[in-house]
Amino acid sequence: MNIILYSERPDLASELVTAGRAIMDICGGALQALTIDDDEQADFLAARGVSVHRVRSDQPSPADVAQLASAVHQTAVALEADMILLASNRRGRELAGRLAQKLGGGCLTDVGRFEVLDGRPAFSRNALGGAVEDVRCMETGKQVIALTPHSFAAAGVATGPGPVSDLPVRLSPSLVRLKETIRKGADAVDIEKADILVVVGQGIENKEDLTKAAQIARSLGAEVACTKPVATDRKWFSEERIIGLSGKRCKPRLALLLGVSGQVQFTVGIRDAGAIVAVNLDEKANIAYVADYLLVGDLKTLLPELVKRFSA
Amino acid sequence: MGFVVVSDHGKEEAMNIVVAMKQVPDLKMIRIRDRRPLLEDVPFMMGEIDRSALEAGAELREALKGKLIVLSAGTEPLEDTVKEALAAGADEAILILDEALRDGESALVAQVLAAALARMPDVGIILFGEGSADNYSGQVMARVAEILSWPQVGYAREIRIEGGVAQITRSLEDCEELLEVPLPVAVSVVAEIRQPKTPSVTGILRAGRKPKTLWTLADLNIGLNGGAPVRTISRLAPVSSRLGQVIGSVDELVEIVKAKRGPS
Numbered sequence: 001m002n003i004i005l006y007s008e009r010p011d012l013a014s015e016l017v018t019a020g021r022a023i024m025d026i027c028g029g030a031l032q033a034l035t036i037d038d039d040e041q042a043d044f045l046a047a048r049g050v051s052v053h054r055v056r057s058d059q060p061s062p063a064d065v066a067q068l069a070s071a072v073h074q075t076a077v078a079l080e081a082d083m084i085l086l087a088s089n090r091r092g093r094e095l096a097g098r099l100a101q102k103l104g105g106g107c108l109t110d111v112g113r114f115e116v117l118d119g120r121p122a123f124s125r126n127a128l129g130g131a132v133e134d135v136r137c138m139e140t141g142k143q144v145i146a147l148t149p150h151s152f153a154a155a156g157v158a159t160g161p162g163p164v165s166d167l168p169v170r171l172s173p174s175l176v177r178l179k180e181t182i183r184k185g186a187d188a189v190d191i192e193k194a195d196i197l198v199v200v201g202q203g204i205e206n207k208e209d210l211t212k213a214a215q216i217a218r219s220l221g222a223e224v225a226c227t228k229p230v231a232t233d234r235k236w237f238s239e240e241r242i243i244g245l246s247g248k249r250c251k252p253r254l255a256l257l258l259g260v261s262g263q264v265q266f267t268v269g270i271r272d273a274g275a276i277v278a279v280n281l282d283e284k285a286n287i288a289y290v291a292d293y294l295l296v297g298d299l300k301t302l303l304p305e306l307v308k309r310f311s312a
Numbered sequence: 313m314g315f316v317v318v319s320d321h322g323k324e325e326a327m328n329i330v331v332a333m334k335q336v337p338d339l340k341m342i343r344i345r346d347r348r349p350l351l352e353d354v355p356f357m358m359g360e361i362d363r364s365a366l367e368a369g370a371e372l373r374e375a376l377k378g379k380l381i382v383l384s385a386g387t388e389p390l391e392d393t394v395k396e397a398l399a400a401g402a403d404e405a406i407l408i409l410d411e412a413l414r415d416g417e418s419a420l421v422a423q424v425l426a427a428a429l430a431r432m433p434d435v436g437i438i439l440f441g442e443g444s445a446d447n448y449s450g451q452v453m454a455r456v457a458e459i460l461s462w463p464q465v466g467y468a469r470e471i472r473i474e475g476g477v478a479q480i481t482r483s484l485e486d487c488e489e490l491l492e493v494p495l496p497v498a499v500s501v502v503a504e505i506r507q508p509k510t511p512s513v514t515g516i517l518r519a520g521r522k523p524k525t526l527w528t529l530a531d532l533n534i535g536l537n538g539g540a541p542v543r544t545i546s547r548l549a550p551v552s553s554r555l556g557q558v559i560g561s562v563d564e565l566v567e568i569v570k571a572k573r574g575p576s
Contacts, residue, residue, distance in 0.1 A: 063482070063489050065454065065464055090484050093443075094466035094500075097418070097454030106541030107418065109449050122545055128446050129339035132349050132547050140541040175463040179479075180490040196573060220573055232503045239504055240485065245448050246361070246503065254572040264339060265445075275572040276554065277565060283558070292555040295565045302562065309566045 001029035004053075005085040006072055008062065010041045012087035017050050017155035019114075019147055020085050026116045029082075034075050034167070036060070036068070042164055049158025053079070053167040061174035065091075069098035074169040076103065076142075088146035096146040105142030112148045112249075130245050130268030148249055150192055184240065189223055191241055196222035197252040199243060199270070200230050203259020203280055203299055210236060212303040213258050219310040225250065227266050243269035259299050262287030279306075326378035327436030327495065331369045331402065332425060332453075333362045333384040334416065335393040336446040347548040356389045358396040361441030363508030365501045368471060369439050370401045375473045376436050379403040383438070385424040387414050391524065398519035399511035405524045406432065412529065416447065417540045422455030427532040429460060437478065440500040442467055450500065457498035465491055466500045 003023060005016040013033060020031040035042040036055045046052045055075055061067050072095070076084055084099060086092040088110045100107030111123045120137060123145060127134040138145075191197060198217035204210055217224045224237070228244055231237045243250055245265040255270055257278040267290050270276065278291035281298055288294055295302070335356045343350045366382065373380050382402040384390055387409065394405045408424050429435055443450040450466070457464035469488065470481040478497055482489040483504070511519075529536070559565055 063491055065466065066457070069454075069458070090467050093450045094454055094464070097422075097451030098458045098464065100419070100451065101422065101455040101458035107449075107451055108542060109451060117545065126448070127547060128337065128342060128349055129448075131339065131342050131344065132549050134547050135545045137543050137545055138541065139539055139543050143541075175494055176465065177492040178489055179492055182488040182490070184486055184488070220569070228503070233507060239483065239502065246443060253574070254569065256569060264342075271550065275568075277569055277572070279565070288556055288558070289552060290554060292557065293565065293568050294556070294558050295560075295562070296558060305562050306566070309562065310569075 001027035001083055002079065002081045003029060003031045003083045003085060004034055004076060004079055004081040005031070006034050006036070007087035007089070008036070008038070008091055009087065009089065010044045011154060012089060012092070012149055013041065013045055014048055014154040015150065015152045016085045016087060016147060017045065017048050018152040021155075022152075023083070023114070023121050026119070026121055032079060034072070036062070036071055046162045046164045047157050048155040049160060049162050050155070051162045052164045054164060056166055056168045057171050058168070059171050059173060061176060061178065063178040064174040064176035065094045065098055066176070067171050067174050068095050069102055070171055071169045072099055073102045075167060078167065082142060084144045086144065086146040088148050092146050096144050100144040103142040103144065104140070105144055106138045106140040107144040107146075108136060108138070109146040110148050111145055112151045126245065126268050130264045150249070150251070184238075189240060191223050191225045191243070192248050192250055194223035194225075194250065195253050196220055197225050197250060197255045197273075198222045199255055199257045199260055200224060200226040200236070201258060201260030201280075202227065202229055203261070204230075205300075207236070209299060209303050212307050215307050216256070216303075216310050219307075220256070222256070227260055227263075245269065257287065257291065258303075260287055261285040262290040327376045327434045328378035328381055328432070329369045329372050329376055330381045330383050330429065330432065330435050330438040331362070331366045331397070332438060332440045333358055333366075333382050333394065333397055334441075334444045335384065335386045335390050336444060339445060344549045347551070349547065349549065356393045358393055359441055359445035360508065361443070361445065361501070361503050363396075363400060364503045364506050365439040365441050366397055366400055366402060367506035367508050368501055371506070372437065372471065372473055378434065378436065381406060381432070383425060383428055384408070385410075385413050385421050385428075386416065387411060391526075394524070395519045396511070398522045399516045400509065401515065402522070404522055406527065407524060408527045408529065408532065410529045412536055415540070416444070417542065418449055418451040418455060419541050422452045422459065424529065424532060424534060425452065426456045426459035427534055428527065429456070431532070436495040437471075437473070438496075438498050440498070442500045442502050453498050453500040460498070462496055462498050463493045464498045465493060468499050468501045469505055471499065471501075471505070
């Protein structure tokens with residue numbers, strides 16, 4: 001198996017190095033990384049012992065996924081790659097579909113892990129909104145696999161650096177003009193990396209109670225995350241705090257869920273937590289199957305008490 | 313080049329807005345027995361993010377002076393499911409019905425939607441949800457864009473169209489990008505773009521009378537040679553090792569949380 005890997009983010013690319021090596025252990029073959037107009041990342045990945053091709057584009061336009069796909073596609077053809085590993089962040093997912101179409105190959109995004117079946121890798125991803133997990137195999141010669149961020153450990157620095165070489169590609173003029181990049185400001189949190197999370201669900205009904213949840217989080221040294229409707233319907237948080245199928249997958253050591261009913265699209269994002277402790281009014285809600293410990297009760301009365309107890 | 317083209321007759325030519333819809337099983341109704349999903353009697357519905365895309369599309373209708381067309385590929389109940397989109401404001405529906413579309417395999421669906429789009433006149437923009445409610449793979453928009461050689465923008469939080477050009481805000485994990493793209497363009501939207509509205513009673517009553525066009529794979533000259541690029545080997549609910557222990561008091565909860573938090 002000839003594998004190449006690409007992500008615009010060096011941290012995610014180094015996770016792909018780990019995953020790629022594990023696939024090579026199964027199938028044999030070679031693993032090579034590519035960077036696009038990013039020499040710093042090329043050095044970073046070479047230090048992890050992987051062979052790196054620095055793609056030089058004549059008309060770089062990183063916001064244009066069509067161009068990005070064209071650059072990766074040309075490299076894949078030049079290197080005779082069978083498998084292209086990408087990160088399943090937003091940019092990576094957008095790239096995955098276009099690249100797979102160019103290659104005439106199958107594609108899986110949001111792959112969390114893989115196993116060996118008949119000497120081939122078989123990939124696991126959620127389906128039916130997270131109610132089930134599919135194991136899927138690729139039937140095409142060319143395949144694009146996008147891996148969920150933080151599903152694999154980042155590759156560390158190797159004893160000897162990998163070789164670095166340049167690879168020019170030709171791109172057609174971009175149709176997408178990037179006018180402005182706006183960094184996400186103060187609210188740019190990475191709940192995926194949080195050790196402890198307090199998760200706000202729709203059972204928290206007003207801003208006053210929300211403040212109390214935030215207080216508890218502060219006392220516990222936790223980040224605050226939320227279920228999707230709390231961000232998209234109530235607009236209490238920005239989307240980077242959403243846990244779930246279309247949000248983040250989190251693996252905190254401890255998650256305290258406040259007023260979360262535990263719909264399946266949410267639970268896929270918290271399934272890998274260490275311990276899950278929940279407070280919810282409805283004992284019959286799905287949260288009873290999701291949590292390790294469930295306290296049934298009304299948050300209106302319980303929140304003030306919890307604030308007091310945790311701040312003590 | 314622009315979407316509002318002044319023709320020889322001096323009349324503005326409108327462009328249409330297409331919203332791609334996937335019918336998905338009602339996820340709240342799926343029960344699990346022996347780790348297997350029970351899908352019999354689970355009704356189909358229009359996915360939530362697709363409804364957000366439809367709402368965003370409805371707002372673009374004025375700028376483009378065209379129709380809002382819902383496009384979907386799937387199996388038989390689709391004729392019924394699409395009424396949700398028609399009730400929520402779509403002007404007409406174009407449906408491709410075929411048993412082969414049951415699994416909704418991304419490569420095939422993209423091929424079908426692209427073939428349909430190529431036959432539809434004056435399409436300025438096609439909107440997708442960022443991922444389907446059930447599979448959440450997010451491939452179809454990009455595949456369709458590649459087949460048609462259109463530009464693409466994923467994860468749109470805001471779309472404005474003026475003078476044949478779309479101004480789109482793409483929402484990524486750590487930043488937002490303000491992009492300018494000529495039409496036609498394929499776009500996927502995040503749920504935040506618009507909150508779907510509940511259809512009005514008149515909307516629901518009108519839905520049944522709105523035009524529906526049905527196509528088959530044969531109509532689109534799509535043959536099914538070769539198998540699917542991806543094969544599903546197993547589909548099982550994950551085994552939960554959670555304790556599921558109901559605790560009786562705040563004291564107990566505080567103690568557990570403090571123990572699990574570890575030394576601060």
